[in-house]
Amino acid sequence: MPVDIQRIEMDQLAVWHIRRGEDELLIAEQGAQILSYRQGDAPPIIWLSEEAAFQQGQSVRGGVPVCWPWFGELARNPQSVQARYHGEQPAPFHGLVRTLPWQLREQRSEGDVAILEFHCPQALGELPGWPHRVELTLQIRLADDLQLSLSSRNDGDESVAISQALHSYFAVSDIHQVRVEGLSGCPYIDTLLDWKECQQQGDLHFSNETDRVYQQLPNTLNLIDPTWQRRIQLTTRGSRSAVLWNPWIDKSKRLSSFANDAWQRMACIETANVLNDVVELQPGQQHTLGVSITAVPTGF
Numbered sequence: 439m440p441v442d443i444q445r446i447e448m449d450q451l452a453v454w455h456i457r458r459g460e461d462e463l464l465i466a467e468q469g470a471q472i473l474s475y476r477q478g479d480a481p482p483i484i485w486l487s488e489e490a491a492f493q494q495g496q497s498v499r500g501g502v503p504v505c506w507p508w509f510g511e512l513a514r515n516p517q518s519v520q521a522r523y524h525g526e527q528p529a530p531f532h533g534l535v536r537t538l539p540w541q542l543r544e545q546r547s548e549g550d551v552a553i554l555e556f557h558c559p560q561a562l563g564e565l566p567g568w569p570h571r572v573e574l575t576l577q578i579r580l581a582d583d584l585q586l587s588l589s590s591r592n593d594g595d596e597s598v599a600i601s602q603a604l605h606s607y608f609a610v611s612d613i614h615q616v617r618v619e620g621l622s623g624c625p626y627i628d629t630l631l632d633w634k635e636c637q638q639q640g641d642l643h644f645s646n647e648t649d650r651v652y653q654q655l656p657n658t659l660n661l662i663d664p665t666w667q668r669r670i671q672l673t674t675r676g677s678r679s680a681v682l683w684n685p686w687i688d689k690s691k692r693l694s695s696f697a698n699d700a701w702q703r704m705a706c707i708e709t710a711n712v713l714n715d716v717v718e719l720q721p722g723q724q725h726t727l728g729v730s731i732t733a734v735p736t737g738f
């Protein structure tokens with residue numbers, strides 16, 4: 439199967455365009471952000487907003503933004519994560535690296551597998567208000583599945599605590615029709631019910647705004663889409679937590695680069711290390727947060 443890797447420009451952003459047979463993957467160098475992923479002429483697997491803007495210094499809506507070295511609002515993170523930030527500016531939502539220039543360190547194909555590795559030079563002691571040295575890399579491996587591995591190695595001489603997520607937006611036929619399997623029995627925090635602790639019973643169906651932090655997860659989740667006759671399977675590494683998010687009707691109107699009705703076409707399952715699953719790295723220690731994403735046809 440032929441593999442072709444090319445650098446293109448999308449408005450202000452440098453983007454890597456990878457073709458593997460009929461499959462297509464787009465990755466912006468800024469934030470090492472996957473923008474979209476599709477296999478052949480099937481509907482996309484990773485969703486990109488129709489209103490996405492490709493501007494320097496702005497996170498692109500959709501794809502897989504990297505949230506690091508904290509996830510969401512810093513003040514909601516464990517004290518160990520909060521204590522690492524000493525910035526004068528209010529702490530940005532979802533951390534410090536999603537709008538930074540990352541660098542492509544390596545691109546190669548091994549047989550019919552494409553491998554690209556990005557790193558974030560500023561994480562080595564130059565992030566504003568975050569005076570730690572971490573070698574931060576994202577390896578992207580495109581085979582029959584898409585594998586993402588976000589590695590952090592503490593190159594400093596003090597321990598460092600981080601929360602993080604691969605904030606993946608998945609394309610769905612209709613949010614009302616899909617469900618997430620694999621969560622049953624797991625505890626979760628419902629951020630929309632004043633961060634109440636709850637427990638999942640059965641599969642998750644979306645019927646309202648959803649913004650939950652699931653914990654103690656197994657390493658496989660499935661997003662089942664009967665209309666598109668497929669399930670998207672996520673197999674994770676180095677993670678026991680995930681954020682499940684859909685903004686629904688009202689919040690959609692407040693989001694940047696997001697059509698008012700786009701909530702019907704996407705669902706986020708964000709492979710994470712958050713709350714009691716945050717990562718503490720001693721000097722020299724490394725952690726990899728990984729997810730493999732694959733679409734499996736189902737016969738309904």
Ligand SMILES: O=P(O)(O)OC[C@H]1O[C@@H](O)[C@H](O)[C@@H](O)[C@@H]1O
Pocket residue numbers: 497510531532605649650681683693694708
């Ligand atoms: O608009 P942003 O910064 O990309 O965040 C999008 C969403 O990201 C999710 O991870 C959060 O749980 C939501 O609360 C948030 O709205």
